[in-house]
Amino acid sequence: xxxxxxxxxxxxxxxxxxxxxxxxxxxxxxxxxxxxxxxxxxxxxxxxxxxxxxxxxxxxxxxxxxxxxxxxxxxxxxxxxxxxxxxxxxxxxxxxxxxxxxxxxxxxxxxxxxxxxxxxxxxxxxxxxxxxxxxxxxxxxxxxxxxxxxxxxxxxxxxxxxxxxxxxxxxxxxxxxxxxxxxxxxxxxxxxxxxxxxxxxxxxxxxxxxxxxxxxxxxxxxxxxxxxxxxxxxxxxxxxxxxxxxxxxxxxxxxxxxxxxxxxxxxxxxxxxxxxxxxxxxxxxxxxxxxxxxxxxxxxxxxxxxxxxxxxxxxxxxxxxxxxxxxxxxxxxxxxxxxxxxxxxxxxxxxxxxxxxxxxxxxxxxxxxxxxxxxxxxxxxxxxxxxxxxxxxxxxxxxxxxxxxxxxxxxxxxxxxxxxxxxxxxxxxxxxxxxxxxxxxxxxxxxxxxxxxxxxxxxxxxxxxxxxxxxxxxxxxxxxxxxxxxxxxxx
RNA sequence: CGGGGUAUAGCGCAGUCCGGUAGCGCAUCUGGUUUGGGACCAGAGGGUCGUAGGUUCGAAUCCUGCUACCCCGACCA
Numbered sequence: 001x002x003x004x005x006x007x008x009x010x011x012x013x014x015x016x017x018x019x020x021x022x023x024x025x026x027x028x029x030x031x032x033x034x035x036x037x038x039x040x041x042x043x044x045x046x047x048x049x050x051x052x053x054x055x056x057x058x059x060x061x062x063x064x065x066x067x068x069x070x071x072x073x074x075x076x077x078x079x080x081x082x083x084x085x086x087x088x089x090x091x092x093x094x095x096x097x098x099x100x101x102x103x104x105x106x107x108x109x110x111x112x113x114x115x116x117x118x119x120x121x122x123x124x125x126x127x128x129x130x131x132x133x134x135x136x137x138x139x140x141x142x143x144x145x146x147x148x149x150x151x152x153x154x155x156x157x158x159x160x161x162x163x164x165x166x167x168x169x170x171x172x173x174x175x176x177x178x179x180x181x182x183x184x185x186x187x188x189x190x191x192x193x194x195x196x197x198x199x200x201x202x203x204x205x206x207x208x209x210x211x212x213x214x215x216x217x218x219x220x221x222x223x224x225x226x227x228x229x230x231x232x233x234x235x236x237x238x239x240x241x242x243x244x245x246x247x248x249x250x251x252x253x254x255x256x257x258x259x260x261x262x263x264x265x266x267x268x269x270x271x272x273x274x275x276x277x278x279x280x281x282x283x284x285x286x287x288x289x290x291x292x293x294x295x296x297x298x299x300x301x302x303x304x305x306x307x308x309x310x311x312x313x314x315x316x317x318x319x320x321x322x323x324x325x326x327x328x329x330x331x332x333x334x335x336x337x338x339x340x341x342x343x344x345x346x347x348x349x350x351x352x353x354x355x356x357x358x359x360x361x362x363x364x365x366x367x368x369x370x371x372x373x374x375x376x377x378x379x380x381x382x383x384x385x386x387x388x389x390x391x392x393x394x395x396x397x398x399x400x401x402x403x404x405x406x407x408x409x410x411x412x413x414x415x416x417x418x419x420x421x422x423x424x425x426x427x428x429x430x431x432x433x434x435x436x437x438x439x440x441x442x443x444x445x446x447x448x449x450x451x452x453x454x455x456x457x458x459x460x461x462x463x464x465x466x467x468x469x470x471x472x473x474x475x476x477x478x479x480x481x482x483x484x485x486x487x488x489x490x491x
Numbered sequence: 492c493g494g495g496g497u498a499u500a501g502c503g504c505a506g507u508c509c510g511g512u513a514g515c516g517c518a519u520c521u522g523g524u525u526u527g528g529g530a531c532c533a534g535a536g537g538g539u540c541g542u543a544g545g546u547u548c549g550a551a552u553c554c555u556g557c558u559a560c561c562c563c564g565a566c567c568a
Contacts, residue, residue, distance in 0.1 A: 004529085017561085032559070087566070123568095157492065157566065164567070217568095237568060276568055307527050314526095346528040353528095364527055374527080491568090 004354065007288045012232040016283060020161045023291045023355050025278065033159040033166030040355065041278060043299035045169065048277060049149065051201050051296070052171065055193050061145045061173060066127050068151075069118035074126040077251040081125065084218020088155040090120040090166075120153040125219060125244070125270055128174045129252040136176060136266055138257050143186075144176040162279035163236075163491050170274035176266045178258060180245070183267035184222075187243040190271040191224035194239035202277065203294040203407035204228045204284045205414055206238060207437070207486060209462025214446050217270075221245035227461045227486065229414040230283040233435030235461045235488035238280050241271035279491070285379070285406045291356025292379055294406055295399040300336040302328055302395060303357045307345045307364030314341065320368065324361065324391060331392045333399070353378060358402045359395055363388075379406050420484060427475050427487070431458045437488045441481035443474035452476050452487070461486045 004022065006014045020026055025041030028034075037045065053063070069092060075082050096112030099105075121127065128146075135141060149171045159165050173190060177183040191208055198204045206226035216223045220242035228238045249255070249265035258264055285292040295301050304325055306317035318339050325337040336357070338348055345362065352360055360376040360383075367373050373391065376383035379402045386394060417436030421427050430438050442448060442460065452475075453459050463485045474481050 013562090028560070030559085084567095152568095154567070156568095158564095168568080170568080240568075272568080274568060309526060341526095344526050344528090344530065346526085346530080348529085350529045362527070366527075 004350070005288055005290065008231060015288070016279075017161065019282060019286060019290065020279075023282075025282070025291075026161045028161070031166075033156055035161050035165050035167075037169075037275070040299060044281070044293070044297055045275060045278060047297045047299065048197075048201070049171075052193075052197055052273065053147075053149075055197060056147050056171075056173065059145075059189060059193060061147045061175075063148060064146045065148050065150070066124050066131065068121055070121050070124070070127045072117045072119055074130055075119055077126065078219050078247055081219035081247075081251075085122045085154070089122055090153050090155055092118040092120065121150070122152055122154045123270075123272075124148065124150070124152075124172055124174065125248055125268075126252075129248040129254060129268070132174075132176055132266070133252050133254045136254055136256050139178045139259055142176055142178045142256060142266065143182065145173075145186075146175065147171055147173040160279075162275055162282070164276075168275050170272050172270060172272040175269045176249075176254070177269070178256065178267070180267050183245075183269050184243050187222065187224060187241045187269045187271070190269070191226060191239070191241040194241065194271070194273060195226050197273075198226055198228065198238055198277075198280075199407065201294065201296045202281050202284070203296075203403055203410065204238070204280055205407065205411040207462060207464055209464040209467070209486060211240075211462055212446070212449060212460050212485075214449050215460065217242045219244060219247050220270075221247070224465075225462050227488075227490075228280050228284065229410075229417060229437060229488070230280070230491070231413065232283075233417045233437075233488070235437065235490040236276070236280050236283065237461070237490065238277060239271070239273040242269060244268035244270060284410050286356065289381070290354030292406060293356035293358060295358045295403045298356065298358050299334070300357050301333050301399055302335045302359045302361060303348075303352045304335060304337045305345050305348045305352075305360060305362045306337075306339055307362060309365070313365060316368070317363070320363065324363075324373070324388070327392050328395060331396060333392075333395060349376075353381075359398055361391075361395075377402055379409070421475065422472065424475050427458075428456055431456045431487070431489065435489065437461070437486055439484040440475045440487055441472035441483070442485045442487075443477045443479035443481055445477075448474060448476050448479075456489075458487045458489050461488050461490060 005018050008015045024038050026035045026037045029036045093114060094108045094112045095114055096109040097106045098109040100107050132144060135144065151167055151169050153167050156164050156166050175186050177186060195206050195208050198206045206228045208226055211223040211225055217240060222243040224241040225237055226239045227235045230236055246265040246267060248268050254266045255263050256266055282291065304321050306321050308314045308317045321337045321339055325335045328335045356378060358378050362374040371388050372385050373388050374383055374385050377398060419430050419436060420439040421430065427438060427440055430436060449460055467483050469482050470484060472481050473479065
């Protein structure tokens with residue numbers, strides 16, 4: 001087996017970078033910090049979108065679309081929101097170009113300056129709440145449960161394909177409610193939707209929890225998060241759901257008449273997941289041979305590779321291959337029959353391993369004689385020769401096994417790399433030498449949180465939901481604490 | 492945004508120190524033999540050496556600016 005990838009052990013970060021490019025998921029573009037998502041990568045994103053969109057619809061949401069540009073003045077209306085995003089906003093200042101006088105190209109026409117500059121959305125709370133103001137007068141107008149699929153721009157200093165890019169694709173849900181209880185319920189409902197999606201579709205186990213004040217979304221009262229562990233033990237924040245209280249309603253003066261004929265501000269939530277999930281997917285399951293995709297999100301669940309000698313056999317194999325392909329397709333399995341004569345079987349094997357196709361079927365003259373077929377699973381790289389008779393059932397079962405197996409494997413790894421510690425020495429030892437999730441006591445102050453971050457680069461990923469209460473002392477300050485929180489280095 | 496590194500054919504690299512007009516492997520194309528884990532032989536095409544200036548008779552090579560990428564920090568989904 002030739003070596004095409006840096007191994008995870010050699011250099012995890014380089015392994016990831018190479019894998020994303022070699023598996024044809026994405027590449028860097030001519031624009032700094034912005035990526036091109038290639039067809040194979042986009043196909044996975046489309047599968048994620050389809051599953052999530054269905055879940056959003058099932059929970060009563062509808063899709064809409066709001067503008068890419070946000071008037072600068074909107075931004076300044078919610079104080080903490082501005083502060084959070086101001087440092088990474090792209091700004092449109094002009095609306096026209098013109099030819100340079102000396103004919104050496106084009107330049108921004110200084111006479112075409114915008115009256116009010118426009119921000120390229122880093123998130124859409126402000127434009128949406130300025131719109132909701134017009135839509136909401138009465139409790140009868142509530143709730144509003146809207147999602148949008150969009151791109152956003154955050155001018156990042158250091159970027160990495162999928163994990164952090166200046167422009168990325170995401171969905172953002174923005175809901176408006178008559179009561180605080182209902183908004184909190186919605187916030188929790190959506191973090192649960194994200195957790196279910198991560199675990200059932202991506203096969204990525206996640207920890208649900210609440211962010212500390214320090215890590216909270218700019219403008220939120222509470223931020224719920226799902227945190228996944230990557231194979232190197234680092235955490236990846238994979239989705240967030242925010243209870244925004246009445247902050248945006250107050251900033252944009254969105255009031256409604258309640259049943260009791262009382263004028264009150266509207267309660268809000270927002271929630272989102274992004275193409276960063278692609279990074280989570282890659283880093284959770286893949287190995288030194290390439291991607292390992294969960295069957296539920298793989299663009300092709302099965303690839304069929306024919307093995308033949310000469311044109312006569314080729315024709316026979318094509319016919320046989322198409323027959324198998326159609327059987328599988330009829331059972332709702334997505335199949336690629338790679339009957340290209342331009343690449344050899346061995347080349348194709350390596351290629352589809354790199355691309356993470358869950359199941360590979362290969363057959364040649366020997367199989368034709370015996371009515372057998374070789375079946376190989378990507379997650380364990382095991383292969384065996386089976387009878388063609390129950391091929392559909394066998395493949396179906398195997399796809400389910402793979403989906404379950406990679407989830408269990410990821411869960412097991414997380415359990416192995418999760419620790420509970422009581423002393424600063426143990427804490428720093430694990431964070432610096434072993435890597436992983438560490439449950440430890442914390443005194444609840446931002447000051448301590450920041451000092452721990454400074455000393456170790458570990459941050460509080462979340463305070464898990466249903467976190468058991470337990471008396472202890474803060475690992476850093478020694479002050480009393482009544483629960484452990486989840487620490488880790490994060491992407 | 493600070494420190495370090497890199498940029499030569501589609502990809503990976505040598506050549507740069509010591510200036511003389513560009514080479515290797517893979518990939519591509521043609522023909523043939525092949526096909527159960529990235530085939531082999533023969534031939535062919537492809538580069539104004541990241542970019543803009545400068546020094547020089549002459550620059551991939553020396554000097555300066557700019558850009559992009561990688562690593563390490565600060566910031567963040």
